[in-house]
Amino acid sequence: MIHxxxxxxIVDISCGLFALILLNHVGYDYGNTxxxxxxxxxxxxxxxxxxxxxxxxxxxxxxxxxxxxxxxxIGAMITICLFIYSCFIYGTIQMxxxxxxxxxxxxxxxxxxxxxxxxxxxxxKTGWLFxxxxxxxxxxxxxxxxxxxxxxxxxxxISAKAAFRAYKAKNDDDRRTYLSLxxxxxxxxxxxxxxxxxxYLPIQPPIIICILTLIxxxxxxxxxxxxxxxxxxxxxxxxxYCDERLEDAQYKPFYFCMxxxxxxxxxNDTYGHHIGDxxxxxxxxxxxxxxxxKHCFVARWGGDExxxxxxxxxxxxxxxxxxxxxxxxxxxxxxxxLKDLTIxxxxxxxxxxxLTLEELYKSSDHNMYIQKRAYHNKK
Amino acid sequence: MVHQYYxxxxxxxxxxxxxxxxxxSRVNSDVxxxxxxxxxxxxxxxxxxxxxxxxxxxxxxxxxxHLINGFxxxxxxxxxxxxxxxxxxxxxxxxxxxxxxxTTIIKYTSFIPVIITAIIVCCxxxxxxxxxxxxxxHGDYYRLQWVIPGMYFLMIVITVIEAARKTKSLxxxxxxxxxLLIGLGPSSGAIVSFxxxxxxxxxxxxxxxxxxxxxxxxxxxxxTDVLTSLYNRRATDEYLxxxxxxxxxxxxxxxxxxxxxxxNINDTLGHKNGxxxxxxxxxAMRFTTKxYDGFIARWGGDExxxxxxxEKVxxxxxxxxxxxxxxxxxxxxxxxxxxxxxxxxxxxxxQELKLAELYHQVDQEMYQQKEAKK
Numbered sequence: 045m046i047h048x049x050x051x052x053x054i055v056d057i058s059c060g061l062f063a064l065i066l067l068n069h070v071g072y073d074y075g076n077t078x079x080x081x082x083x084x085x086x087x088x089x090x091x092x093x094x095x096x097x098x099x100x101x102x103x104x105x106x107x108x109x110x111x112x113x114x115x116x117x118i119g120a121m122i123t124i125c126l127f128i129y130s131c132f133i134y135g136t137i138q139m140x141x142x143x144x145x146x147x148x149x150x151x152x153x154x155x156x157x158x159x160x161x162x163x164x165x166x167x168x169k170t171g172w173l174f175x176x177x178x179x180x181x182x183x184x185x186x187x188x189x190x191x192x193x194x195x196x197x198x199x200x201x202i203s204a205k206a207a208f209r210a211y212k213a214k215n216d217d218d219r220r221t222y223l224s225l226x227x228x229x230x231x232x233x234x235x236x237x238x239x240x241x242x243x244y245l246p247i248q249p250p251i252i253i254c255i256l257t258l259i260x261x262x263x264x265x266x267x268x269x270x271x272x273x274x275x276x277x278x279x280x281x282x283x284x285y286c287d288e289r290l291e292d293a294q295y296k297p298f299y300f301c302m303x304x305x306x307x308x309x310x311x312n313d314t315y316g317h318h319i320g321d322x323x324x325x326x327x328x329x330x331x332x333x334x335x336x337x338k339h340c341f342v343a344r345w346g347g348d349e350x351x352x353x354x355x356x357x358x359x360x361x362x363x364x365x366x367x368x369x370x371x372x373x374x375x376x377x378x379x380x381x382l383k384d385l386t387i388x389x390x391x392x393x394x395x396x397x398x399l400t401l402e403e404l405y406k407s408s409d410h411n412m413y414i415q416k417r418a419y420h421n422k423k
Numbered sequence: 424m425v426h427q428y429y430x431x432x433x434x435x436x437x438x439x440x441x442x443x444x445x446x447x448s449r450v451n452s453d454v455x456x457x458x459x460x461x462x463x464x465x466x467x468x469x470x471x472x473x474x475x476x477x478x479x480x481x482x483x484x485x486x487x488x489h490l491i492n493g494f495x496x497x498x499x500x501x502x503x504x505x506x507x508x509x510x511x512x513x514x515x516x517x518x519x520x521x522x523x524x525x526t527t528i529i530k531y532t533s534f535i536p537v538i539i540t541a542i543i544v545c546c547x548x549x550x551x552x553x554x555x556x557x558x559x560x561h562g563d564y565y566r567l568q569w570v571i572p573g574m575y576f577l578m579i580v581i582t583v584i585e586a587a588r589k590t591k592s593l594x595x596x597x598x599x600x601x602x603l604l605i606g607l608g609p610s611s612g613a614i615v616s617f618x619x620x621x622x623x624x625x626x627x628x629x630x631x632x633x634x635x636x637x638x639x640x641x642x643x644x645x646x647t648d649v650l651t652s653l654y655n656r657r658a659t660d661e662y663l664x665x666x667x668x669x670x671x672x673x674x675x676x677x678x679x680x681x682x683x684x685x686x687n688i689n690d691t692l693g694h695k696n697g698x699x700x701x702x703x704x705x706x707a708m709r710f711t712t713k714x715y716d717g718f719i720a721r722w723g724g725d726e727x728x729x730x731x732x733x734e735k736v737x738x739x740x741x742x743x744x745x746x747x748x749x750x751x752x753x754x755x756x757x758x759x760x761x762x763x764x765x766x767x768x769x770x771x772x773x774q775e776l777k778l779a780e781l782y783h784q785v786d787q788e789m790y791q792q793k794e795a796k797k
Contacts, residue, residue, distance in 0.1 A: 050622055051431040058435065058627030062442070062634060069638040071645070072661040244427050250438035257442050257634075261449045264638075267645045272657035273723075279649055309686050317723075317786050318779060346650075347724030409694070 049105055052246050056098040059249040063087050063094070066260050071267075078144070079137045082130055083263075087256070089127035094249055096120035101246075104181065117174070117182045121164050121191060124248070128195045128231075129157055135202035135225050139209055156194055163190075196232040203229035214339065217266070224262050227255045273321060274328035277343035282351055285341055286401045289353060290394070297395035299359045301352040302408040303331075303369070306386045306416065308348035315381055323382050324348065330372035334365070345405070362391050362415075388415045429485060435623045436478045439630045443471050446637050458521070459640065462514035467633060469507045474626055476500040494559040497551055498544050501568050505540045507629070508572035509533065511609070514636075515579045515602055519586040536571050543567070569613050576610050579603075593716040601639070608632030650698060651705035654720035659728055660778065662718055666730065667775055674773040676739055678729040679785045680704065680746065681766045683793065685725040688763065696759065701725065703757060704765070707749035711742060733771060743767045766793040 067087045070080055096119035103113035132153065136143055143149055167173040173191070174184045203226040210222035235248040269281035277285070289298060305311070305323060312320040331342045331350060340354035352365075359365075366389045377383065390412025392404055447467045450460060476496045483493040512533060516524040523529060544550050549564040580603060587599040612628030646658035654662070666675060682688070682700060689697040704727055708719045711729075718730040729742070736742060747765060754761050768788030772781065 047621060048425075048428040048431065050619075051428055051435070054622060054624055054627065055431060055435050055438075058631065059438075061627070061631045065631065065634050065638060069642055071642070072657075072664060245430055245434070247434065250434055254438055254441045254445070258445050261445055261641075264641045264645065265449060267657075268641065272655065272660070313790070316783060317726075318783060406694070413690075 045105075048244075049101060049107075052101045053098055055246040055249060056094045056101075059253045060091055060094045062253050062257065063091050066256060067091075069260075069264070078141075079134065082134045082137060083260075086127060086130045086134060089123050089130060090249075090252060090256070093120055093123040093127060096123060097246065097249065110179065110181065113181055114168070114176060118164060118168070122161060125157055125160060125191065125195065127252075128198055129154060131228055132198045132202050135206060135228065138221065138225060139205060160191060160194055192232065192236060196236070199228045199232055203227075214336070220262060221266070224259050227258060230255060271344045274324055274344050276328050276331065276350070277341070279343065279345060282341075282343035282345070283401055285343075286353065286404070290397050290399060290401075293394050293397045297356045297393065299352075299354050299356065299391050300394055300404045300408050301354065301362070301365070301389055301391045302345070302405065302412050303327075303350040303352065304388045304390075304412055304416070305348045306388055311382075311385075319379070319381055320348075322379060323385060326373055326376050326382070327369075327387070329376050330369050333372050334369055337368075338365075351405075356393075359391075362389050365389060388412050390415060429481075432481055432623050433478055436474050436481075436626055439626045440471065440474045443467055443474065443630060443633065446633065447471065449641075450637070458517045458524070459514070462510055462517055463636065463640070466507060466510040466514060469503055469510055470626075470629060470633060473500065473503045473507060476503060477623075477626060494551070494553060497559055501544050501550060502537070502541050504568070504625075505537050505571050505575075508575035508609075509537050511606070512575045512579055515606075516582060518602060519582055519599065536574065540568075540571050566617065569617055572613065573610070576606055579606050591714075605632045605635050608635075648721045651702055651721050653705050653708070653727070654718065656720070656722055659718075659720040659722055662720075662730070663778055663781065666718075667772070667778065667781065670772050670775055674733040674771065676731050676733050676736055676742075676769055676771050677781065677785050678731075678742065678746075678767055678769045679722070679789045680708070680727040680729070681789055681793070682725040683764045683766055683796070699757060700754075700759070700763060703753045703759075704750060706753050707746060710749050711745045715742075733773075739769050739771070743769070764796070766790075766796065768792050 067084060070084055070087075072080065096116045099108060099112050099116040100120060102108045103110060103116060133144075163173055167175075172185070173188050174182050177183050206222045206225035206228075210219050210226065213219040213222055231248070231251055234251050269277055269284075271278040286300075289296070305327065308320065308323070311323060327350070328344070331352070334340065334352070335342045338354055338358040340352055340358060342353075343351050345351050354365075366387060369387060369389075373385065373387075374383070377385075390408040390410065392408040392411060394404065447464070450464055450467065452460060476499050480493070480496040480500055483496065513524065516529065548562050550562045550568050551565075552560050552562045554560060583599050583602050583606075587596050590596055590599070608628045608631050609625065612625040615624045615628075616622060646654055646661075648655040663677075666673075682704060685697065685700070688700055701721070704725075705719075705721065708727060708729060712719055712731065715731050715735050717732075718728075720728045722728045731742070746767060750763075750765055751761055754763060766789050768785055768791065770781070770785040770788055776784075
């Protein structure tokens, strides 16, 4: 008996400890604050749930006053609902951010939860969902299942959508992110199954913490390989990817391109750094569009230099690619200062595996300077 | 409730197993330096093994499943717990004192306790006794199995405190003490199970520490620049937002450093030398702020940032002079021309500002410096 309660507490405490560790390392990312805040909220609701759960088991076996039993049951129900709603929001942010800004989004999606909270709180008096027996302990009614159904449907929506996105995703990174989101569905499926078999098992916290850890580590992984300002891949990822590609370059030849903003230094010097940053951000938008159209890999080399690795069959000509990027740039750009911005592109054809990333860089950079000189002559 | 207790025990171990597998699959050379990653991998795979044997021996002990020669799992479990402590010791040594960690004496002597434990467990009756009907019961000195891991942890504590005492940099000190905090997990788990043997505490406590180390390693990679291994822009944003919030109580000075005509250096001397110049700037920054315990970062291409407490700096100009001096000095050491120069602008910050505003102001300061030179 004592072993059972202590083990239950250990489950709660260790899950809480893991959640606290994650919470401590969420960090801050420029321009990505909304998803970070939601993730923090998720963890906090989860910790709240754990506290309620621990209090519940202690009061259930009369180690704590009975009144705490009622409070903790209601608390646990509300926190788990809030947790699942924040999972839903987090998933939405990860997949399509544009809905979040839509008027009434939060009002509409949280509507059923608001109704549910009214039900839960009034049940103390009316006894719709649960009532208290003569010892003061909580008795669940059959209608209690409605909470389970609501939670389940929210998670089902988000995981079905994630599964669909994963199926359609073009590169491995996106697919992995989406697949990790589908794991949300494991929470109700596994915990619901065990919960109906035996109420006295702490099955939810371990499942939830496993999923949160998975999502969190993938997220951190993403940050290791991405550039803070432009959200493109960074040089670390480029090196990894390039090494993979170079290995079978004989069978799958590709073009290595370097891109450089013309006179970036003068933009920085005349208008200040924030305009320079804006130019980089818009250019990175244009580049990620290119990567979708041409199935190529783009990364920021550093400063104002970007690298593209593009398959031979998608490569047309340097001028053509250059123009395509510039067209998207002009379309996205709203700043009048940047309307005359041009870029230079140097390419190098790779069909053997004797080269290193540095050599590729050097050769394509050299080709770029030839074009640059032409640009300056024109001016 | 006995039945539930069994399930709980297995459940928590499965949870830890899943989490450790997630971690193990994410540990690669991009998370830390080679030796760190090697030892981390070592520990985490041992933890996975430990969890597996722990569950198996638990199931066998409560006779949910019968297996002949099942006692072997208990033996393995006992030995693995010592190996984990050994791996932990080596890992801490790599973090604290890399040179010492690679000497041959340490390499061989530190493994001896593991062999001793293996001998004690397998050949004597001290820890586990085998009865005639193939059951395992606790030996007379059952608690001896906590002593050797405990010794390893004692060694860890000693090395960390010794190293922390020696360094002067406050950030290094903090890093070392966080290593101690991490060692708290397994030892507290061991203490609990010393008194109550059948609770699943050691595994989650150990794993919590492992998770913490892993997160620290990952954070290190997220927040550092690849070329100069200074903090990167992401870390700078994070740091300054925190710093700005308490700027009233702890005013600070922010310097922005820019290499003059860096584009030309790159074009004329090649990218290799360009990278070298950046590394030299980083080196000079490290040397300049050595006694100030400042925050130094590479903010973008050729721009660097230093943040210092105002109370530690007598004269803001002094830092600029030092910086220029060390920059020239290191250029000379690397046989580069000493024509290169730095433009440094600074700003004292005593009230709360927006981050973008702060960057803009210090940027302006720097450009005035640059213009003045022309």
